[in-house]
Amino acid sequence: MKLIENTSDLISFCKELNQQPYIAVDLEFLREKSYYAKLCLIQVAAPNDAAIIDPLAPNMKLEDFFAVLRNPKIVKIFHSGRQDIEIICHMAGFVPQPLFDTQTAAQVFGFGEAVSYENLVKNILGIQLDKSCRLSDWSLRPLDANQLEYALSDVTHLIHVYEYLRDKLTENGRLHWLDEDFAALADKQNYTIRPEEAWQKIRHRSHNNRILTVLRELAAWRERRAQEKDTPRQSIVRDDCLVNIASACPLNKKDLEKIRNIRPDIITGKLGSEILDVVRKAVQISPADYVKGEPEKPLPSGAAALYELLRLLLKIRAQEQGVVAKLIASDETLKQLAVSPSESNPVLRGWRYEIFGKDALALQQGRLTISYNAEKHAVELTEKTGN
Numbered sequence: 472m473k474l475i476e477n478t479s480d481l482i483s484f485c486k487e488l489n490q491q492p493y494i495a496v497d498l499e500f501l502r503e504k505s506y507y508a509k510l511c512l513i514q515v516a517a518p519n520d521a522a523i524i525d526p527l528a529p530n531m532k533l534e535d536f537f538a539v540l541r542n543p544k545i546v547k548i549f550h551s552g553r554q555d556i557e558i559i560c561h562m563a564g565f566v567p568q569p570l571f572d573t574q575t576a577a578q579v580f581g582f583g584e585a586v587s588y589e590n591l592v593k594n595i596l597g598i599q600l601d602k603s604c605r606l607s608d609w610s611l612r613p614l615d616a617n618q619l620e621y622a623l624s625d626v627t628h629l630i631h632v633y634e635y636l637r638d639k640l641t642e643n644g645r646l647h648w649l650d651e652d653f654a655a656l657a658d659k660q661n662y663t664i665r666p667e668e669a670w671q672k673i674r675h676r677s678h679n680n681r682i683l684t685v686l687r688e689l690a691a692w693r694e695r696r697a698q699e700k701d702t703p704r705q706s707i708v709r710d711d712c713l714v715n716i717a718s719a720c721p722l723n724k725k726d727l728e729k730i731r732n733i734r735p736d737i738i739t740g741k742l743g744s745e746i747l748d749v750v751r752k753a754v755q756i757s758p759a760d761y762v763k764g765e766p767e768k769p770l771p772s773g774a775a776a777l778y779e780l781l782r783l784l785l786k787i788r789a790q791e792q793g794v795v796a797k798l799i800a801s802d803e804t805l806k807q808l809a810v811s812p813s814e815s816n817p818v819l820r821g822w823r824y825e826i827f828g829k830d831a832l833a834l835q836q837g838r839l840t841i842s843y844n845a846e847k848h849a850v851e852l853t854e855k856t857g858n
Contacts, residue, residue, distance in 0.1 A: 516629065548572075
C-alpha cells in the first residue's frame with residue numbers, strides 16, 4: 472500500500488499519473504463542524520498503480536495533484552462525484568475534466584437512479600466490500616491498516632468498474648448518451664455558492680411572497696455568516712426556526728422572544744440583533760422585488776391525462792432498453808411535453824428522441840396507442856399507418 476505523506480513523493484507519483492489515460496479519484500472529508508469540507512484523504516488509482524495521499528501531512532503541497540486533475544488527456548473517474556468535485560472546485564478553483572461518473576453511467580444499464588458504490592462493485596465485479604470503516608473520523612492520525620485498506624478500495628475497484636461500464640457503453644453504442652449529463656456535472660456554475668438562492672433549499676409551506684422574500688434575506692444572511700465563520704449553517708439558526716422568523720417578521724427583541732423553537736442565546740446575543748436588522752430591511756423591500764413563489768399550477772385536464780400516458784410509455788421504453796427512466800426524461804420534462812412539445816425539450820433531441828421522444832410525439836398526436844393483450848399478459852404499443 473502506497474501512502475504519500477510528503478510533497479516530494481507526491482510530485483513523483485503525479486509524474487506517473489500524468490502518463491495514464493484515466494484515473495479513479497475519491498476523497499474522504501469531514502464537514503459536520505464546518506461550512507467548508509475538511510479534506511482528510513485523497514485516494515487515487517490508475518490502471519496499474521494506486522496510492523493514498525495525506526493532505527493533512529505537514530507541509531503537504533497539492534499543486535502537482537491538482538495539475539493532474541487539470542490534464543485534459545486524463546479521464547477523471549468518480550462515483551457520485553458531486554461532493555468531491557465541489558471540494559476540488561473550492562480548493563483549486565476548477566472542475567476536473569474530462570469526467571466520468573460511474574453512478575450516472577450505471578443508469579444506462581438499469582442499476583437504479585443512485586446505485587451505491589458497494590452494490591456496483593458487488594454486481595459488476597462480484598466483490599463484497601467491507602464497510603466497517605465507513606464512519607471513521609478521517610481527520611485523526613495515525614490511521615490504521617484497516618482504514619487505509621478500506622479507503623484505497625474505493626478507487627482500486629472503481630478503475631475496474633469504469634472499464635466494464637466504458638466497454639459496455641462502447642459495445643452498445645451508448646457512450647454518447649452520457650455527454651449531456653457529464654457536461655452538466657462539469658459545469659462550474661453548479662459549484663458556485665449564491666447566498667441569495669439559499670432559501671430555495673429550505674423546506675416550507677408558505678405561498679406568501681412577502682414571507683418568502685423575508686426568508687430569502689434571512690437565508691442569505693445565514694449563508695454569508697456561515698461562510699465567514701466556517702461553521703455549519705444549522706449551528707447558527709435552524710431551518711425551521713428561520714421559517715418561523717420569516718413568518719412572524721419580528722421587529723424587536725420582545726417579538727423575537729415569541730418565535731417558536733428559537734434558542735435563548737440567539738435572542739440575547741449578537742445573532743438576535745443581526746436577525747432583527749435583516750428583518751427590518753427585508754420588510755422595506757418593494758412588492759415588485761418580492762420572491763415569485765407561486766404554488767405549482769395543476770396541469771390542464773387533457774394535459775394531465777396525457778402526462779400519465781407519457782409516464783407509462785416512458786416506463787415501457789425504459790424497461791425495454793434496460794435504462795433508468797429518469798435518465799431518459801425527468802418528471803418536469805414529461806409535464807412540459809404534455810402541455811406543449813418544444814424543440815428545446817431534451818427528449819426531442821439525440822438518443823432520447825430515438826428511444827422515447829418520437830414515440831411520445833406519436834402518442835400525443837394520436838398515432839400511437841397503448842393497450843393490454845390479455846392473452847399475452849403484456850402491454851402493447853401499436854402505431855397507426857396510413858391516413
